[in-house]
Amino acid sequence: MRLRRGPLRLAAAILGAGAVAPAAAHFQILYMPETALESGGAAHVAMLFTHPAHGGPSMDMGPPEEFYVVSQRGEDAEPVRRDLREHLTPIAWMSQDGKVDAYEARLPRAVMRSLGDYVFVLVPSPYYEAGEDKYIQQLTKTIANVGGVPGNWAEPVGLAAEILPLDKPYANWTGGLFRGVVLSNGEPVPHAELEVEYMNHPPDLDAHALAAEGQITYPQSSFATMSIRANERGEFAIGLPRAGWWGICALGVGPDTEHEGKELSQDAVLWIQVKDMQ
Amino acid sequence: MQRSAAFAAAGVLLLAGAANAHSPICNCYDNGDGTITCEGGFSDGSSAEGVPIRVVDARERVLVNGQMDAAGTFSFDKPDGDFHVVFDAGQGHAVTIYSADIEE
Numbered sequence: 001m002r003l004r005r006g007p008l009r010l011a012a013a014i015l016g017a018g019a020v021a022p023a024a025a026h027f028q029i030l031y032m033p034e035t036a037l038e039s040g041g042a043a044h045v046a047m048l049f050t051h052p053a054h055g056g057p058s059m060d061m062g063p064p065e066e067f068y069v070v071s072q073r074g075e076d077a078e079p080v081r082r083d084l085r086e087h088l089t090p091i092a093w094m095s096q097d098g099k100v101d102a103y104e105a106r107l108p109r110a111v112m113r114s115l116g117d118y119v120f121v122l123v124p125s126p127y128y129e130a131g132e133d134k135y136i137q138q139l140t141k142t143i144a145n146v147g148g149v150p151g152n153w154a155e156p157v158g159l160a161a162e163i164l165p166l167d168k169p170y171a172n173w174t175g176g177l178f179r180g181v182v183l184s185n186g187e188p189v190p191h192a193e194l195e196v197e198y199m200n201h202p203p204d205l206d207a208h209a210l211a212a213e214g215q216i217t218y219p220q221s222s223f224a225t226m227s228i229r230a231n232e233r234g235e236f237a238i239g240l241p242r243a244g245w246w247g248i249c250a251l252g253v254g255p256d257t258e259h260e261g262k263e264l265s266q267d268a269v270l271w272i273q274v275k276d277m278q
Numbered sequence: 279m280q281r282s283a284a285f286a287a288a289g290v291l292l293l294a295g296a297a298n299a300h301s302p303i304c305n306c307y308d309n310g311d312g313t314i315t316c317e318g319g320f321s322d323g324s325s326a327e328g329v330p331i332r333v334v335d336a337r338e339r340v341l342v343n344g345q346m347d348a349a350g351t352f353s354f355d356k357p358d359g360d361f362h363v364v365f366d367a368g369q370g371h372a373v374t375i376y377s378a379d380i381e382e
Contacts, residue, residue: 040307074325148321
């Protein structure tokens with residue numbers, strides 16, 4: 001098991017004997033308030049590296065290596081890739097443990113004007129986790145849709161580490177099921193190790209902060225970071241007991257295992273949005 | 279004979295089900311150069327190629343008659359005054375978009 005809790009382990013050491021550090025996982029956040037849009041328009045996207053189950057601690061992000069969207073209107077249409085790096089702006093994110101370096105993008109209406117699917121991809125620069133003396137790089141996807149015309153939500157974008165959805169990531173009911181396949185260089189990863197967390201402190205894009213109060217209390221740390229395994233075909237399924245955002249991370253499935261002479265964990269992250277039936 | 283009749287009935291039911299899951303969707307935007315582009319699609323991801331589309335003025339006069347191209351789009355010169363666009367997928371499956379709702 002590789003629960004990454006460097007900062008928390010340190011915090012526990014400072015607090016003294018007897019303090020049990022809550023297990024929590026690093027997650028690259030690629031967030032927009034709404035992924036199932038009635039019509040196209042300008043979009044505001046936030047990028048933050050944090051522990052979503054506990055609303056922190058958050059970590060400094062370096063300049064993203066890639067930020068782009070692959071859109072497609074209709075299942076037989078050609079996907080269109082659009083580089084979005086020109087829209088990236090570094091911001092100071094107010095975390096519960098101080099300011100950290102994060103990014104946002106204000107996308108003009110022209111980017112998401114058309115009907116169809118929009119697969120947003122963020123490839124952050126590797127993050128050095130001092131507590132474990134290794135780098136983490138989470139290749140992250142968030143998938144939005146305009147108007148209800150599907151396109152490429154179920155197609156891989158070709159990342160070295162990627163979670164391929166088997167259900168629409170933007171159309172999930174509370175109590176439903178979400179399935180996916182873990183890919184490494186496009187090939188399924190048998191028995192891949194995954195971590196699943198609920199976005200317990202939703203982002204406020206205008207305040208550049210996560211909600212101060214969490215929505216749920218965990219009975220035990222196993223419930224904060226839910227560790228699951230893919231099957232022999234690299235497939236997994238998770239239940240969705242609550243509306244909001246759920247992050248899914250496949251650990252160390254990418255082919256790159258070293259960065260600047262140190263160990264690198266190249267992870268695949270996918271965010272999905274869940275809504276109550278009402 | 280009875281068996282083949284049952285199969286035929288099942289086939290009709292399946293077709294009806296597919297039609298229900300196949301809602302037309304249309305979106306238009308102003309290109310800012312005196313032209314409007316409309317794009318069509320269906321909720322099941324199938325192509326809108328060949329679907330008739332017409333531009334109608336406030337007095338229900340048809341200004342433009344056309345059909346969606348291979349990419350599911352149709353462009354036309356922006357008419358003077360109010361107009362609306364009808365994306366007509368047939369069988370009561372028509373979507374109407376009014377000029378007041380068309381943005382750049």
